Amino acid sequence: AQSVSQHNHHVILSEAASLELGCNYSYGGTVNLFWYVQYPGQHLQLLLKYFSGDPLVKGIKGFEAEFIKSKFSFNLRKPSVQWSDTAEYFCAVSKRGGADGLTFGKGTHLIIQP
Amino acid sequence: DAGITQSPRHKVTETGTPVTLRCHQTENHRYMYWYRQDPGHGLRLIHYSYGVKDTDKGEVSDGYSVSRSKTEDFLLTLESATSSQTSVYFCAISDGPGEGTEAFFGQGTRLTVV
Numbered sequence: 001a002q003s004v005s006q007h008n009h010h011v012i013l014s015e016a017a018s019l020e021l022g023c024n025y026s027y028g029g030t031v032n033l034f035w036y037v038q039y040p041g042q043h044l045q046l047l048l049k050y051f052s053g054d055p056l057v058k059g060i061k062g063f064e065a066e067f068i069k070s071k072f073s074f075n076l077r078k079p080s081v082q083w084s085d086t087a088e089y090f091c092a093v094s095k096r097g098g099a100d101g102l103t104f105g106k107g108t109h110l111i112i113q114p
Numbered sequence: 115d116a117g118i119t120q121s122p123r124h125k126v127t128e129t130g131t132p133v134t135l136r137c138h139q140t141e142n143h144r145y146m147y148w149y150r151q152d153p154g155h156g157l158r159l160i161h162y163s164y165g166v167k168d169t170d171k172g173e174v175s176d177g178y179s180v181s182r183s184k185t186e187d188f189l190l191t192l193e194s195a196t197s198s199q200t201s202v203y204f205c206a207i208s209d210g211p212g213e214g215t216e217a218f219f220g221q222g223t224r225l226t227v228v
Contacts, residue, residue: 034216043204044157044219090156099164100172101147101206102217106156
């Protein structure tokens, strides 16, 4: 079974700081990779996804992520965070061709201080 | 937002009682999932369905059962609720496990077992 590890459980940054959230997965086959965001009291929304092609993917709200196959990593980045980026961020992986949905990391709680 | 409706949105129930949560979709997606979200655990898959009457267990299926008699409805039943099942439950839908297909999430049901 696949697993996902997120390196940081709580991150506190000031506005305009740069952000990088680490994510590693373990699975030997072909995968789809995702970052979801959950704003306080809301459901999960897709930030970005990678399935093939350019390993640097861009998502909504200025977020991007880089897939490094050799490191089984899919780190999320944003050059300059805003107070509105305060949320929980989840990395997830699904097996290509597998029906059993997404496997999530435990999440990173990001707090942006004004 | 994808057409996913979870009901009820909030429920308080007593230990030992059966509880049924409903997920209704209007997207005609084949795959439906039930996850639970707990602090420090991220989201964990309870059960999933890959078609009408086709369901399978996920990572944390003990104490839960599901049914899918129509494409649009996926029911999660706690056969005899316990305090450890206090959680936020999310339903998700997907077009399939192919390349790049993402999951869309409902608004969640907050269940408290007292």
